[in-house]
Amino acid sequence: MPDSTFPEVRSLDLFADMSDENYAKLMRGAYLQTFPPHVDLIGEGEDADFLHVLVSGAVDLFSSWSNRETSVMIVKPVSTFILAATIRDARYLMSARTMEKSRIVMIPSQDVRAIFDLDAGFARAVVVELAACYRSVIKTTKNLKLxxxxxxxxxxxxxxxxxxxxxxxxxxxxxxxxxxxxxxxxxxxxxxxxxxxxxxxxxxxxxxxxxxxxxxxxxxxxxxxxxxxxxx
Amino acid sequence: MPDSTFPEVRSLDLFADMSDENYAKLMRGAYLQTFPPHVDLIGEGEDADFLHVLVSGAVDLFSSWSNRETSVMIVKPVSTFILAATIRDARYLMSARTMEKSRIVMIPSQDVRAIFDLDAGFARAVVVELAACYRSVIKTTKNLKLxxxxxxxxxxxxxxxxxxxxxxxxxxxxxxxxxxxxxxxxxxxxxxxxxxxxxxxxxxxxxxxxxxxxxxxxxxxxxxxxxxxxxx
DNA sequence: CGTTAAATTGACGAATCTCAATGCACGTGG
DNA sequence: CCACGTGCATTGAGATTCGTCAATTTAACG
CATH class of the missing domain: 1.10.10.10 (Winged helix-like DNA-binding domain superfamily/Winged helix DNA-binding domain)
Structure with missing residues (x-):
């Protein structure tokens, strides 16, 4: 929320095309936090209150069921995670933990959805990003099944x-x-x-x-x- | 291209929020086709020239590798398929074949991308739809791995x-x-x-x-x- | 009916997991 | 500097899951 508008975040594909004004609005409620290694950030099933942007470090997105656990994907900087849950105002499907010391920008989900409606450039970027994520998971599925x-x-x-x-x-x-x-x-x-x-x-x-x-x-x-x- | 603007398609979540004008534009280059059962519609690796909307019937989205084949998902009416490839102007990651006699509306991908930029309601719907698809595939991955x-x-x-x-x-x-x-x-x-x-x-x-x-x-x-x- | 494809069953083998034991690195505290 | 945890990696043995191949049964349809 301070002066800094997170230049690493601004340069992300997801935010590059939007107006300065809307970017500022989006970041008004956001804050940057630094986490030590091996810290739980998110538990699956929780409400997606924030879009997370990993600025540095590494994050493990994993999931558990019936005493088993599996790592679904590893997030490396600079990229966002759990965009889909934010968009749909739904619960997280995966848990998240830091693997190393990590800096993460957290943007309130409702702001993301609000700015999405205001800024066509941002909307387009979200779609392109989500489509890439989707295709990536399809590849994972093919990898596992074939x-x-x-x-x-x-x-x-x-x-x-x-x-x-x-x-x-x-x-x-x-x-x-x-x-x-x-x-x-x-x-x-x-x-x-x-x-x-x-x-x-x-x-x-x-x-x-x-x-x-x-x-x-x-x-x-x-x-x-x-x-x-x-x-x- | 004719008078009919595919009412079943219009009522889809994906198209419900857009203006009549933009919907008409989107459908200008679209055409409805009826396919017999067990017909190949799409081969993976081909360019995504069309967004497909399944109006009736059923379609199998499958993939092959090294003499193996697996069904990634089954599409039931009324819904679209391969939206992500259309958005990213990329190649299909999955092949598609009809399982039964099926009616399918095919919309040129470039029109989808063009109208996306013009119509905020459509843009929002695309994002919501894609996010749902993404979450669905994540669940598939969890199902397979856990x-x-x-x-x-x-x-x-x-x-x-x-x-x-x-x-x-x-x-x-x-x-x-x-x-x-x-x-x-x-x-x-x-x-x-x-x-x-x-x-x-x-x-x-x-x-x-x-x-x-x-x-x-x-x-x-x-x-x-x-x-x-x-x-x- | 007769033909064809799907479904089932059995026998076998390959892929993978579990459990337990051991080895190896790295860091801490003495 | 060294002993000693601690956790990860490796190895072995054995069980389980799953796939392959072949044969048979069943179902669907002209």
Whole structure:
């Protein structure tokens, strides 16, 4: 609420197209908060009172049922989360916790909905953002239903390699236990999956990954932009 | 293009709030087509040239990878499909085929995007619709990652019971092979799952389902509105 | 009826989870 | 500096879930 209008937030695609006036209105009731690692931010089932914008750090969006828990997605800066619940004035479908020290801007949901009606540029950006989120989750579903755990892991490694400009060695950006949950498997199974990928030239040492034979791995993983690409 | 402006479409939430003028503009380039059963409408990977509105019949949205195929969702009238690809001017992530004889209105994607910018009511409706779709897919992901196939089936039956006003017996609205694909299992596994649910008082005869002991089934299935509810 | 596709059943194997034990890193406090 | 937690990762053994293949039964429809 102070003078600062959160420049990192302003430059987000979601807010870039709106008028200064409406942006100011939107941020009037917002506040920036810093959280330590491993702090619960949101519990699934709660009302979506705020749209959250992750400015720095990392947030785990997870869900529980019947003593089981799974990580649905990991949010990296700078991006928003739980936009859909805010729009629909509904309950959160996922819980959220910080993975590292994180700075988060919280914008009252009712303000988001109000400004949405006032600002066509913002409305357009929300739609484009939501459509991207939707497509991303569809890809997750296809990944889960069409592939085995080993295939999901292989494609995950190829994706990370792409993120590093196609590098043949890189560092995992997630704890293995986290990665296992994201990929829909147990940590034990992940360990064995890494070993199984040795047959395709993958070496893993701690958090370091080396792809010795990109062709072999790609032949096995059969990546496709209709599942693995984060952009289109 | 003719006089008819597709009243069934007009009354959809998505189009209800827009001006007559903009609705007319949107429908200027649209056309209604009737398809026989089991006709391919869309192949994944193709450009999203049209927003589709299913007026009657049923459409299967499915996806293939590496010789495998899975049904991601079933579309029932009256609703749109592949709105997200239209909005983002991207390629379809899913293929579509008719399950029965179906009437479908096809609206050029560029018109949808153009009218979106002109009509705030339409913009708002698109966002609300997309947010609902997003939340629905999140629930699908949770269902897949947190539950076994048997649990998914049990909850599916409870959902269908709810759809029939809580009736203890009802008729499956999908072929079993289709249902298996939607639930992420093989037809053989579905057969055995139905048998396994006998232990909880479920009787299946052809397409007829009887729930003899709702409490038993609910105790086993542990349904939750954060996964199973289609509305919120 | 006869043809076709779906559904079921059985036998088997692969994929995955669970439980328990061990190993390994990292940080704290002595 | 080292002992010792603590938590994550790994490994092994065994059970469970689930998929595959083949054969059979059932249902649907001309």
């Amino acid at each position: 592939r085995t755990a080993l295939e999901r892991l292989a494609n995950y490694l190829l994706s990370r390699s792409q993120d590093h400009d196609g590098a043949l060695n890189f560092v995992l950006d997630l704890e293995k236990r986290q990665l296992a949950s994201v990929l829909g498997m147990t940590p034990e199974n992940l360990s064995r999956a890494f070993k199984a990928l040795q047959a395709y030239g993958v070496q893993v040492n701690g958090e370091n990954v080396v792809i010795n034979n990109m062709d072999d791995l790609q032949t096995f993983a059969k990546p496709t932009s209709l599942i693995d690409d984060n952009r289109t | 539950r076994t196939a048997l649990e998914r089936l049990a909850n599916y039956l409870l959902s269908r019971s709810q759809d029939h006003d809580g009736a203890l017996n009802f008729v499956l609205d999908l072929e079993k092979r289709q249902l298996a694909s939607v639930l992420g299992m093989t037809p053989e596994n579905l057969s055995r799952a139905f048998k396994a649910l006998q232990a909880y008082g479920v009787q299946v005869n052809g397409e007829n389902v009887v729930i003899n002991n709702m409490d038993d089934l609910q105790t086993f299935a542990k349904p939750t509105s954060l996964i199973d509810d289609n509305r919120t």
